[in-house]
Amino acid sequence: MGQFDDKVALVTGGGSGIGRATALAFAMEGAKVVVADIDVRSGEDTVRAIDEAGGRSVFMRVDVSRAVEVKSMVEETLKIFGRLDCAFNNAGIAGVTHVPTAAYPEDIWDEVINVNLKGVWLCMKFELPPMLAQGKGAIVNTSSVAGLVGGRVSGAAYAASKHGVVGLTKVAALEYAKAGIRVNAVCPGIIRTPMVGRLLDDHPEAEAGFVAVEPVGRLGTPEEVADVVLWLCSDAASFVTGHAVAVDGGYTAQ
Secondary structure, eight states, rough: TTTTTTTTEEETTTTSSHHHHHHHHHTTOEEEEEEESSSSHHHHHHHHHHHTTTEEEEEOOOTTTHHHHHHHHHHHHHHHHSSOOOEEOOOOOOOOSSOOOOOOOOOHHHHIIIIIIIIIHHHHHHHHHHHHHHEEEEEEEEEEGGSSOOOOSOHHHHHHHHHHHHHHHHHHHHHGGGGTEEEEEEOOOOSHHHHHHHHHHTTHHHHHHHHHHHHHHHHHHHHHHHHHHHHHHGGTTTTTSOEEEETTGGGGOO
């Protein structure tokens, strides 16, 4: 018996990286999984991997910055599976890096904030009502170590959006604590995801620097973040809400 048997989990940004690892982990623990992503091919690849492993999942193409699409995603989830127990609001983009605040392009600022911050708010806006009707639910939002400390690499928009996710998570956790809904955030450090891979493609010299600042002496894996997400959604974390969990190899402890 898996710890999420008979439960339904929704994962945005489920087509790759941390989202894919988490969708697979939920499925292997018995959950029925909705894999949402704006990239159809990668999302369908995740569903295929789940199906081949014996799990049950469906793919939905969603732009999380658009309310109508997020609303439809949740409605379709309820139509297909009848409930929503866990939501991992993970979809995000990097914007541009190594660009000072005064030089940051306004159009990219708007795009990053719309996806990374507004997108998380929209997901919660439509996920919370069915959880309220059930009297129970668990939500995990993806922030970042860039949402806990400042840094010159991530860029102004990314850091601002991820700090915003932490604040949004804490507010929602307090608002719905007595309703049986827990809301937490994960703050990954430098994880070997496609997003980080693209950064390293552009700046290959950066990897040695990334490893050097990680106290554990290596980059993290998507599966290590997925393990924390599943714990936060599980009954083992029943007294944990409003928390921003750093999954960062000790980076923010320095």
